[in-house]
Amino acid sequence: GIQVEQSPPDLILQEGANSTLRCNFSDSVNNLQWFHQNPWGQLINLFYIPSGTKQNGRLSATTVATERYSLLYISSSQTTDSGVYFCAVEYSSNTGKLIFGQGTTLQVKP
Amino acid sequence: GAGVSQSPSNKVTEKGKDVELRCDPISGHTALYWYRQSLGQGLEFLIYFQGNSAPDKSGLPSDRFSAERTGGSVSTLTIQRTQQEDSAVYLCASRNQGTQYFGPGTRLTVL
Numbered sequence: 001g002i003q004v005e006q007s008p009p010d011l012i013l014q015e016g017a018n019s020t021l022r023c024n025f026s027d028s029v030n031n032l033q034w035f036h037q038n039p040w041g042q043l044i045n046l047f048y049i050p051s052g053t054k055q056n057g058r059l060s061a062t063t064v065a066t067e068r069y070s071l072l073y074i075s076s077s078q079t080t081d082s083g084v085y086f087c088a089v090e091y092s093s094n095t096g097k098l099i100f101g102q103g104t105t106l107q108v109k110p
Numbered sequence: 111g112a113g114v115s116q117s118p119s120n121k122v123t124e125k126g127k128d129v130e131l132r133c134d135p136i137s138g139h140t141a142l143y144w145y146r147q148s149l150g151q152g153l154e155f156l157i158y159f160q161g162n163s164a165p166d167k168s169g170l171p172s173d174r175f176s177a178e179r180t181g182g183s184v185s186t187l188t189i190q191r192t193q194q195e196d197s198a199v200y201l202c203a204s205r206n207q208g209t210q211y212f213g214p215g216t217r218l219t220v221l
Contacts, residue, residue: 031208033209033210035212040214041199041214041215041217042212042214042215043201043203043212044212045209045210045211045212048208048209050208086153088153090208094165094166095158095165095166096141096143096158096205096208096210097143097155097158097166097169098143098145098153098155098210099155100152100153100154101152102152103152
């Protein structure tokens with residue numbers, strides 16, 4: 001089956017710093033989503049981005065489907081950005097089920 | 111509007127008991143998914159519903175697990191004869207135009 005790898009596994013930042021999270025996938029995908037899991041466990045949808053670039057405030061994402069990777073940029077990080085960031089890919093067009101990476105755990109220190 | 115809701119938020123049960131977990135998707139979303147999040151396995155797909163039918167049950171780990179959906183809305187995930195390895199957070203999601211929206215999850219602890 002498809003492999004979804006995220007890097008780095010852990011990241012510690014000082015408030016105000018910028019960061020880039022990476023997601024590599026081993027096969028062609030139909031769609032890709034980025035999620036933030038907050039400390040209470042809620043998965044919050046950040047981006048639906050099968051290709052191209054999107055921006056939402058301090059966050060932006062780029063997916064290069066032909067090269068099988070996606071990047072999530074966090075600028076001017078805040079303590080509320082702490083949590084786990086997941087990349088998930090839709091591998092089957094028939095069901096839409098998501099295959100998740102193992103996540104990047106981000107800690108932003110004040 | 112209201113998001114995906116799940117109940118209960120926490121469930122503690124004894125090994126061998128049956129449990130039912132409920133999911134209320136976002137109104138109008140015809141696609142519904144169950145996932146499981148555990149420390150060792152990460153986030154795993156369990157089952158997919160389109161309307162009331164389940165064309166993909168490939169993620170259900172054993173025949174102790176079953177799910178149904180009625181009226182194209184509420185879904186129930188049932189685990190029979192629970193085992194300690196069933197302890198996990200069970201997440202439900204509904205989908206609209208490609209984007210999946212997740213509920214807060216049910217944390218299941220099997221003693």
